[in-house]
Amino acid sequence: MSKIGIFYSFRSTKTAKAAEKIIEAFGNDYQIDKIDADTVNEEQFLSYNKLILGVPTWFDGELPNYWDEFVPALEDLDLTGKKVAVWGMGDQVGYPENFGDAAGIMCELLSSRGAIIIGATSTDGYVFESSKALVGNKFCGLILDQENQARLSSHRIEQWVNDLKKNFK
Numbered sequence: 001m002s003k004i005g006i007f008y009s010f011r012s013t014k015t016a017k018a019a020e021k022i023i024e025a026f027g028n029d030y031q032i033d034k035i036d037a038d039t040v041n042e043e044q045f046l047s048y049n050k051l052i053l054g055v056p057t058w059f060d061g062e063l064p065n066y067w068d069e070f071v072p073a074l075e076d077l078d079l080t081g082k083k084v085a086v087w088g089m090g091d092q093v094g095y096p097e098n099f100g101d102a103a104g105i106m107c108e109l110l111s112s113r114g115a116i117i118i119g120a121t122s123t124d125g126y127v128f129e130s131s132k133a134l135v136g137n138k139f140c141g142l143i144l145d146q147e148n149q150a151r152l153s154s155h156r157i158e159q160w161v162n163d164l165k166k167n168f169k
């Protein structure tokens with residue numbers, strides 16, 4: 001089993017908590033390296049073939065600053081064949097028109113660079129108006145809503161990680 005890189009901002013409290021739960025759900029059979037999205041570089045990104053990215057939505061439908069700063073580098077990378085899973089953090093009550101948009105922006109960018117996006121999830125149980133994270137009738141990754149549905153997150157993470165385990169094979 002090759003190593004997995006999980007990329008998220010270590011300063012982003014809710015995202016970082018979710019990252020710990022995701023790592024825990026994988027269990028001890030997996031080697032998962034944590035990489036800080038605040039300082040990530042191209043070399044680190046390219047050294048993994050299996051990646052998990054934490055992408056909360058900020059600024060009414062935008063990527064957080066730290067991911068935004070890495071976008072120009074990402075736009076030049078060849079990610080052909082890399083398997084990438086994205087989880088987003090969002091607030092479907094506060095931002096129903098932009099729910100989890102940043103996760104969708106990231107999925108689209110990665111897939112335009114040749115990455116295989118894994119870990120799409122059902123929208124069942126969420127109520128929102130629009131989201132860039134939608135691909136067809138599913139989210140391109142996992143969207144967690146700690147503002148309104150915190151008690152659902154653990155179960156959502158467990159189901160998602162079970163799916164990733166199969167897809168990362």
Ligand SMILES: Cc1cc2nc3c(=O)[nH]c(=O)nc-3n(C[C@H](O)[C@H](O)[C@H](O)COP(=O)(O)O)c2cc1C
Nearest residue numbers: 012014015057059060061089090091095098099100
């Ligand atoms: C100023 C601000 C803007 C936000 N904009 C959005 C948004 O457009 N869409 C969304 O789904 N969530 C939005 N959120 C909610 C955050 O994504 C959510 O609180 C998330 O858990 C933040 O994670 P973090 O603290 O790890 O960055 C916003 C939150 C703030 C404070």
